[in-house]
Amino acid sequence: MLIEFGEQSTQKHAVVVGAGFGGLACAKKLRKSRSCRVTLIDRNPYQLFSPLLYQVATASLPEDDIAFPIRTAYREVQFVRGEVSNVDTTAKILTMSNGKTVSYDDLVLAVGSEGTTYGIPGVAENCLQMKSVSDAREIRRSLLRTYEDVEDGLLPLERLNVVIVGGGPTGVELAGAVSELQREIQREFEHIAPKATVTLLEAGPRLLPSFHPKSSKYTQKKLTQMGVQVHVDAAVTEATSRSLRLKDGKEIIAGTKIWAAGVVAPPHWKFLGETDRGNRIKVNSNLQLSDSIWVIGDAASYPDSEGRPLPMIAPVAIQQGKHVARQIRRRESSKSLEVFKYRDKGQMATIGRRKAVVEMNSWLRFQGSLAWLTWLALHLAYLSGGRNRTSIFADWIWNYIVWTPRRTITD
Amino acid sequence: MLIEFGEQSTQKHAVVVGAGFGGLACAKKLRKSRSCRVTLIDRNPYQLFSPLLYQVATASLPEDDIAFPIRTAYREVQFVRGEVSNVDTTAKILTMSNGKTVSYDDLVLAVGSEGTTYGIPGVAENCLQMKSVSDAREIRRSLLRTYEDVEDGLLPLERLNVVIVGGGPTGVELAGAVSELQREIQREFEHIAPKATVTLLEAGPRLLPSFHPKSSKYTQKKLTQMGVQVHVDAAVTEATSRSLRLKDGKEIIAGTKIWAAGVVAPPHWKFLGETDRGNRIKVNSNLQLSDSIWVIGDAASYPDSEGRPLPMIAPVAIQQGKHVARQIRRRESSKSLEVFKYRDKGQMATIGRRKAVVEMNSWLRFQGSLAWLTWLALHLAYLSGGRNRTSIFADWIWNYIVWTPRRTITD
Numbered sequence: 112m113l114i115e116f117g118e119q120s121t122q123k124h125a126v127v128v129g130a131g132f133g134g135l136a137c138a139k140k141l142r143k144s145r146s147c148r149v150t151l152i153d154r155n156p157y158q159l160f161s162p163l164l165y166q167v168a169t170a171s172l173p174e175d176d177i178a179f180p181i182r183t184a185y186r187e188v189q190f191v192r193g194e195v196s197n198v199d200t201t202a203k204i205l206t207m208s209n210g211k212t213v214s215y216d217d218l219v220l221a222v223g224s225e226g227t228t229y230g231i232p233g234v235a236e237n238c239l240q241m242k243s244v245s246d247a248r249e250i251r252r253s254l255l256r257t258y259e260d261v262e263d264g265l266l267p268l269e270r271l272n273v274v275i276v277g278g279g280p281t282g283v284e285l286a287g288a289v290s291e292l293q294r295e296i297q298r299e300f301e302h303i304a305p306k307a308t309v310t311l312l313e314a315g316p317r318l319l320p321s322f323h324p325k326s327s328k329y330t331q332k333k334l335t336q337m338g339v340q341v342h343v344d345a346a347v348t349e350a351t352s353r354s355l356r357l358k359d360g361k362e363i364i365a366g367t368k369i370w371a372a373g374v375v376a377p378p379h380w381k382f383l384g385e386t387d388r389g390n391r392i393k394v395n396s397n398l399q400l401s402d403s404i405w406v407i408g409d410a411a412s413y414p415d416s417e418g419r420p421l422p423m424i425a426p427v428a429i430q431q432g433k434h435v436a437r438q439i440r441r442r443e444s445s446k447s448l449e450v451f452k453y454r455d456k457g458q459m460a461t462i463g464r465r466k467a468v469v470e471m472n473s474w475l476r477f478q479g480s481l482a483w484l485t486w487l488a489l490h491l492a493y494l495s496g497g498r499n500r501t502s503i504f505a506d507w508i509w510n511y512i513v514w515t516p517r518r519t520i521t522d
Numbered sequence: 523m524l525i526e527f528g529e530q531s532t533q534k535h536a537v538v539v540g541a542g543f544g545g546l547a548c549a550k551k552l553r554k555s556r557s558c559r560v561t562l563i564d565r566n567p568y569q570l571f572s573p574l575l576y577q578v579a580t581a582s583l584p585e586d587d588i589a590f591p592i593r594t595a596y597r598e599v600q601f602v603r604g605e606v607s608n609v610d611t612t613a614k615i616l617t618m619s620n621g622k623t624v625s626y627d628d629l630v631l632a633v634g635s636e637g638t639t640y641g642i643p644g645v646a647e648n649c650l651q652m653k654s655v656s657d658a659r660e661i662r663r664s665l666l667r668t669y670e671d672v673e674d675g676l677l678p679l680e681r682l683n684v685v686i687v688g689g690g691p692t693g694v695e696l697a698g699a700v701s702e703l704q705r706e707i708q709r710e711f712e713h714i715a716p717k718a719t720v721t722l723l724e725a726g727p728r729l730l731p732s733f734h735p736k737s738s739k740y741t742q743k744k745l746t747q748m749g750v751q752v753h754v755d756a757a758v759t760e761a762t763s764r765s766l767r768l769k770d771g772k773e774i775i776a777g778t779k780i781w782a783a784g785v786v787a788p789p790h791w792k793f794l795g796e797t798d799r800g801n802r803i804k805v806n807s808n809l810q811l812s813d814s815i816w817v818i819g820d821a822a823s824y825p826d827s828e829g830r831p832l833p834m835i836a837p838v839a840i841q842q843g844k845h846v847a848r849q850i851r852r853r854e855s856s857k858s859l860e861v862f863k864y865r866d867k868g869q870m871a872t873i874g875r876r877k878a879v880v881e882m883n884s885w886l887r888f889q890g891s892l893a894w895l896t897w898l899a900l901h902l903a904y905l906s907g908g909r910n911r912t913s914i915f916a917d918w919i920w921n922y923i924v925w926t927p928r929r930t931i932t933d
Contacts, residue, residue, distance in 0.1 A: 209675070211674075265620070519568040
């Protein structure tokens with residue numbers, strides 16, 4: 112059974128797989144094309160604004176606010192919910208896991224990335240991940256419920272401890288937010304809460320390895336001041352239900368163990384072509400794997416000017432998504448394809464209230480309150496949908512200015 | 523093990539069980555007393571604003587917005603999370619289900635109500651309830667997921683149908699909101715959504731039986747215009763996974779079956795004294811069961827001027843909570859107790875956008891847009907916490923004025 116939409120059979124059919132930053136940017140730009148109709152496929156009917164997932168995990172934002180509904184967003188784009196199980200690149204047909212098929216003229220793979228445990232024993236069973244809404248919900252539940260259970264004498268005090276693995280932006284943001292949550296919660300659980308700790312583990316020599324060393328140093332200093340126990344050169348060798356074991360033999364005991372230590376592209380797509388160590392598909396300078404298959408975002412391995420693959424971050428995905436949409440439209444008007452060039456607009460990470468690091472380029476870096484305000488403003492600007500934007504803005508005013516109690520539902 | 527808080531042993535200890543409208547109103551008024559310290563016990567660390575639960579169930583509001591955190595709300599009130607399993611009225615000691623004990627001088631039972639299936643076969647297994655956040659989450663998931671599953675061919679079209687049992691305010695509000703959701707969803711599932719139906723069943727002769735017959739008539743007319751199939755005199759005799767069977771033999775086929783047909787007080791407390799058919803404990807004119815036990819809200823059976831028990835609604839609970847707090851303080855200053863008198867401020871129910879019924883008293887009734895705006899304003903006013911109030915106000919502006927897509931997360 113072939114799903115066919117629209118009536119103009121002369122139209123080309125572009126199918127975008129994945130409704131993250133890259134896929135959505137591509138579909139949005141393609142939808143106005145007259146010569147091409149667009150289908151967007153994702154397992155969820157919403158775009159997850161993952162940069163703010165850690166605020167859902169730490170009970171600052173309601174989960175609804177970081178999900179942008181896709182079906183009603185772009186009228187011209189046909190949305191299909193599901194997962195692609197196979198691609199017949201010769202017949203140009205996708206097979207979905209429910210058995211349905213979708214034919215395409217152009218296929219844009221924007222399938223993102225997923226967490227990886229690098230095969231370290233016990234991690235998959237004992238650590239919580241940080242990639243989906245339900246992951247964030249699990250973390251929030253674990254963080255808040257543990258206080259109730261320790262207060263009730265059901266769990267030992269050591270279970271209040273939190274350990275986060277991975278010193279990238281996600282790990283840093285999570286560690287800062289957990290530390291702030293732990294401090295706030297002291298008003299509620301006066302007898303037990305002051306005993307809770309949060310530990311951040313980074314396998315390499317410094318936090319935020321992709322940032323300038325000065326940003327790393329600032330971040331570690333600020334987190335330490337906030338009470339976070341930061342360990343660098345601290346590779347995890349084993350996880351159990353009670354603790355994490357480090358390569359130097361140290362044991363970190365914690366009830367909530369969060370794994371934010373690395374992402375890889377989904378291995379499912381490796382059959383399509385040559386991939387790098389992170390399962391990322393190697394593409395040509397037009398972001399193509401073949402004449403009709405394009406790969407963008409975290410799933411694509413595309414070298415920067417020094418030959419290293421571009422980082423797995425939203426700005427890369429968005430620029431690539433727009434680029435591919437432009438190329439598909441150029442080709443349809445018989446123009447030649449352009450080479451993709453990434454315009455690096457810098458990177459940033461937040462540490463806590465009035466504490467962040469921003470790096471615009473190699474010489475413009477700043478930290479502290481101004482960096483934090485920049486972080487807030489840019490995240491609001493990148494949110495899809497005025498509703499989510501207003502709603503998060505209002506929540507931030509309550510959290511950061513009015514300082515009201517955190518969200519409470521854990522059942 | 524006795525839990526003892528505070529150091530002034532001359533203080534009396536008032537324990538309020540249940541943090542609903544009544545319990546919270548009582549604790550709030552008692553907390554400023556110098557001669558008495560207050561402990562509030564509830565199974566959840568939040569007050570659930572149940573009048574808006576139907577909006578969470580129909581994907582209009584995020585669940586966080588109708589939960590008001592208790593622990594941090596009133597500094598002077600000690601909160602204990604848990605369920606009370608037993609009361610020793612002689613020794614004046616509560617036993618919690620975790621084995622801990624709490625001694626009291628005054629006990630205020632504000633334990634609310636729960637759904638009842640009246641023992642009708644299959645209802646407990648096949649119908650969703652509407653009493654807790656997780657109930658609302660289940661309904662929302664069922665409503666939205668079914669569209670996805672029908673679209674994917676996993677479920678037959680008939681599963682899109684929704685049936686709601688109970689023509690009281692909850693059933694009416696839910697039926698209207700489901701109907702509006704079904705209409706909105708037509709933009710997303712053009713091929714299947716127009717086939718979805720919603721049916722409202724009431725066992726008695728008219729909707730909103732506690733309202734004036736003119737309000738009932740208006741409500742039925744408006745719901746019917748909105749496409750809701752309203753059946754009165756339609757008692758359910760059996761529920762299966764596929765349908766509900768009525769006493770006249772008719773079968774209503776539906777995928778989502780919601781039971782909003784009646785509430786009773788929790789039977790757990792019947793051992794304390796004489797109860798009515800709805801398990802409500804009969805109290806004296808001071809709302810007392812004995813010198814040291816007070817019962818308020820849904821759990822109390824207190825006759826109105828015509829001898830009928832007061833309705834199980836928030837205004838009764840709030841007035842009773844405040845009354846009991848006042849009596850406990852009066853008694854401590856050796857004043858005589860006052861008789862509780864309910865000041866009936868009327869009742870209201872919303873049907874849909876710009877449609878509601880409001881009855882202020884026996885002669886002042888109104889309907890339509892003005893009634894709806896009154897409903898909105900009063901519900902905002904009754905919300906605890908400025909944060910939730912602002913947040914819901916903002917959400918209503920988006921829902922009713924800007925008309926943006928509904929909430930989408932269903933996993």
